[in-house]
Amino acid sequence: MADERIISETNLGSSGFFGRFGRNFSESLRGVGGGFISVAIGILIIYFTAGSTEYSKIVQELPLTPAESVVSSQTGLVKISGKPVLKAPLVAPKSTTAESVIYYRSTVEEYRKVEKVTTETRTVQKEGQDVSQQVEKKEWIDAWVPKTEPVEKWADFTLVNVSVEPAGSEKYFNYKEVSKTETPVSDPNPTIISQITYQGKSANAYPATKIREIVTAVPADQPIIVVGEINSGSIRSGKPFIVSNKSNGELIDSMKSKEKMWYWITKGLAWLFIAGGLTAILGPIFAALDILPGLGGALKSIVFIINGIIAAVIVFLGTLIIEYWYVVVGVIVALIALLILLRKKKA
DSSP, X not given: OOEEEEEEEEEEEEOXXXXXXXXXXXXXXXXXXXXXXXXXXXXXXXXXXXXOOOHHHHHHHSOEEEGGGOOTTOOEEEEXXXXXXXXXXXXXXXXXXXXXEEEEEEEEEEEEEEEEEEEEEEEEEETTEXXXXXXXXXXXXXXXXXXXXXXXXXXXXXXXXXEEOOTTOEEEOOOEEEEEEEEEOOOSSOOOXXXXXXXXXXXXXXXXXXXXXXXXXXXXXXXXXXXXXXXXXXXXXXXXXXXXXSOHHHHHHHHHHHXXXXXXXXXXXXXXXXXXXXXXXXXXXXXXXXXXXXXXXXXXXHHHHHHHHHHHHHXXXXXXXXXXXXXXXXXXXXXXXXXXXXXXXXX
C-alpha cells in the first residue's frame, strides 16, 4: 500500500458556487494564450515532419549488388550483400561455443524492490474554503532494473574487397539469444519487510533477490546486407547507413513499419496539441457554461468532439498542402485562369 504525504497546500478561496465559478473563469482566460501556443506547436510539428525522407524507398530502389561485383573505384550510396569476414575474432560473452559474431549486446539486471514516487493534485474543503493539495505517494514495487550499463560491441569486417566499419550504423537484425542466466542472490542480512518504513530509507534498503544476464548476438556465418556510402573500397557512414542480417524484402518491410509508426506518432502529437489548444482557447466559454447545470456538460462534450474533428482536418490538410504544395499551387493557378477566362467570356 502506498504511503502518502502532503507536500504543499494552497488556499484557493471560497468553496461556494460563485467562488468556484469565478476562479474557473479567470483560469480559463489565462489559458487562452497557452491554447494559441499549443496550436502553433501542433502546426510546427506538421510542418517539420511532413515530407520527411522515406529511407525505405531509397533502399528499395537501390539494386542489391553482390559484394564480389563491387569495384574499388565505385563511389556513392550502395546496397551490397555477402558473407562477412571478420578483421579480428569477436566472440559473445557467456557463449558456450567459439562462434564468431559481428555484433553482440549484453545486459545485466537485478530483481529488487524499487521506490515508485508519484505526485497528484487534489482539492479538498476546509472550513468553507477550497484548498489545493500537492500529494506525494510512495510505494515499493518489484521490478527488473539495470545493474550496469548495457555492453555493445561491433566487429569490423569485410565483404569480399569492401571494408565495413559498422559502428554508428542502424541495426535491422534477427538476433540470436546466446545466453540467458538467472541466479538467486542470498541476503547476508535478511530484511524484515514489514519493519521497513519510508522514513530515512533509500531504495537500497531492499537488497536484490535475483540477477540475470542476457546476451544476444548476430552470428558471422550468415549473409548480411550493408547500405551506405562507399568510398575507396570502404563503407563507414551514409544516409542511410544500415547493417542487417534480414533478407532484402524483410529489411524494406521493417523500415516501412518503423517509418509508418513514427509517421502516426507525429500526426497524433500534432492532433493532441491542436485539439488541446482549441479547447483551451474556448476555455472561457466552457467556464461560462458551468452556470447551466446538465446543459453545460452536454455542450462541453459536443464542443470537445467538434474540436477533435477540426484538429484532424487541420492535420490532414496541413500535411497535404506541405507534401504536395506544387499540386495546390497548380490548382490555384488553374482556378485563377478559369475565372479570368469566364470573365472574358461574360464581357
